[in-house]
Amino acid sequence: MPSLRELQSAFAATLFAGGDAVPSFATVPADRAAVRMAVYRRAVFANYRNALAATYPVVKRLTGAPFFNAAVDAFVAEHPSTSGDLNIYGDAFGAFLASHPPPAELPYLADLAALEWAQDEASRAADGESSPRDVLAELTIMATDELPAALLTLAPSCRLVESRYPILRIWQANQADNTASERVSLDAGSDRLLIRREPGGVTIERVGAGEYAWLAALSAGLSLGEAIEAAQDADASFDLGTALRARIEDGAIAGVRAT
Amino acid sequence: MKSSPLPLGAGIGLRTPHVRQVLDEHPAVPWLEVHSENYYVDGGPALANLDRIRADYPLSLHGVGMSLGSTDPLDRVHLAKLARLIERTDPVFVSEHLCWSGVGGRVLNDLLPLPYTEESLAHVCARVSAVQDALRRTIAVENVSTYLAFADATIPEWEFVAALARRTGCKLLCDINNIYVNAVNHGFDASTYLAAMPREAIAEIHLAGFEATETCLIDTHGAPVAPSVWALYRRAVALFGRVPTLIEWDTDIPPLATLLAEAATAQAIMDTPDAVAA
Numbered sequence: 001m002p003s004l005r006e007l008q009s010a011f012a013a014t015l016f017a018g019g020d021a022v023p024s025f026a027t028v029p030a031d032r033a034a035v036r037m038a039v040y041r042r043a044v045f046a047n048y049r050n051a052l053a054a055t056y057p058v059v060k061r062l063t064g065a066p067f068f069n070a071a072v073d074a075f076v077a078e079h080p081s082t083s084g085d086l087n088i089y090g091d092a093f094g095a096f097l098a099s100h101p102p103p104a105e106l107p108y109l110a111d112l113a114a115l116e117w118a119q120d121e122a123s124r125a126a127d128g129e130s131s132p133r134d135v136l137a138e139l140t141i142m143a144t145d146e147l148p149a150a151l152l153t154l155a156p157s158c159r160l161v162e163s164r165y166p167i168l169r170i171w172q173a174n175q176a177d178n179t180a181s182e183r184v185s186l187d188a189g190s191d192r193l194l195i196r197r198e199p200g201g202v203t204i205e206r207v208g209a210g211e212y213a214w215l216a217a218l219s220a221g222l223s224l225g226e227a228i229e230a231a232q233d234a235d236a237s238f239d240l241g242t243a244l245r246a247r248i249e250d251g252a253i254a255g256v257r258a259t
Numbered sequence: 260m261k262s263s264p265l266p267l268g269a270g271i272g273l274r275t276p277h278v279r280q281v282l283d284e285h286p287a288v289p290w291l292e293v294h295s296e297n298y299y300v301d302g303g304p305a306l307a308n309l310d311r312i313r314a315d316y317p318l319s320l321h322g323v324g325m326s327l328g329s330t331d332p333l334d335r336v337h338l339a340k341l342a343r344l345i346e347r348t349d350p351v352f353v354s355e356h357l358c359w360s361g362v363g364g365r366v367l368n369d370l371l372p373l374p375y376t377e378e379s380l381a382h383v384c385a386r387v388s389a390v391q392d393a394l395r396r397t398i399a400v401e402n403v404s405t406y407l408a409f410a411d412a413t414i415p416e417w418e419f420v421a422a423l424a425r426r427t428g429c430k431l432l433c434d435i436n437n438i439y440v441n442a443v444n445h446g447f448d449a450s451t452y453l454a455a456m457p458r459e460a461i462a463e464i465h466l467a468g469f470e471a472t473e474t475c476l477i478d479t480h481g482a483p484v485a486p487s488v489w490a491l492y493r494r495a496v497a498l499f500g501r502v503p504t505l506i507e508w509d510t511d512i513p514p515l516a517t518l519l520a521e522a523a524t525a526q527a528i529m530d531t532p533d534a535v536a537a
Contacts, residue, residue: 001411004378005330008362011371025374027408027445035474036406044369051368080365084324084337085299089368124300127307156301197303 015041048076051086055120058174059113111163118159118195122202125157130254138256146258148225152218153255157197164190210235211243265503266290269525271518272507292319299340319352327386328359328373354399354432374409375419387427399462401432404440404478417455430462435492440469440476467507481510501529
């Protein structure tokens, strides 16, 4: 008699074989067994499709259900789910779309997927626990010569996404409640976006090249000094004082520690 | 181990589209159940809303992804997320499904059927005990709908379920719709199944709607409870007495009032089983 593991392996193999694959282990005749296996196959793929549609609604809206569903099915084959928590599935979908050429008129699709994943992550990130006053107080007691080596941490929900395409306008134009028809020129400029959760919900904000480089460096764990250097490389006019004050006040920078 | 009873009334499965309305209108329903996985997040409004709901209602956590029957190692990360949610919400009750959801590191995220054999029984018992030990509480395990049965099975499903409760001390979440669906799909008598259930282990009952197709009944949770399932529920109440009962609806989710009306029907049967008998 086959072992439990052998039976589970055979079940999964038959399910992913697709088409009319007949399970060899069933009690009912082959034709009925194939049809009933298809019930499981449909349910499993519907679960994946629904999960990714919830995370990537604009990608689905732009590509249409047939393309989107086929893309999800192909994605599942290359990047199987590895958790019983389906809400965290699909982080690699943007990269997958980039490597599997989307329709020629949607060159920005992978970047748009990155924006939607960032929103999804922001929506379920930990609640920040520090207040701007705490952060300012920590910064104030720090000696001036300690500042370049200090580590500034971003709030848990902060995510950064950049694109050579105007993905924020494309995203806004494709919201389900937006009925106005708008043409977004792909030459309308690049986007550097800060995505995070605020008390009212997830927000998306455009930031300048210097500030983006600064936040990205801080997010990567670089010191304040290194982050300032990165910011000035991107934009010589980057004003640290203004950026630091604004980001502490609005909660994007949530912690400071000396090293 | 910790296990407190749910209120002896008919509750509903609370799904995302109804959370706002429940918070605003505070409907009279004795208890609520949510899918644990929907709250395996680090923070955000969904968890904050669950805290508020928990303050107003007895809460049951119903997991869909523990994969109790899988031969892959128990997912300790998943288990830790459940433990963290239990810590945060102090639920009245915690349940999982009698099924498997993945093999060879690949998760299928569905409730897949087990071959009912001695090997499976020993395996599931060990896994249920491991989960109960890790959580330091008794959980309930729910029988699932199945569309395929295994030629190598040696134990009737009802004996398998009863043995699981006897060997591990776990409670049973008896899904009446799933018993009916399986009775039709695999050709057994649902009354035999009910009669084999150990009364003292039954801690909760689920009711939901199925979809009838040409080949089998499918447990869609997308329709009202069928008349034949209400009839089986009356029989269950006659056998078991009052058991906390839940209405589940997961696809084509109707207005909250529809779920509350279904729960009221279950409550009426529970309160006066003979008067409502068909």
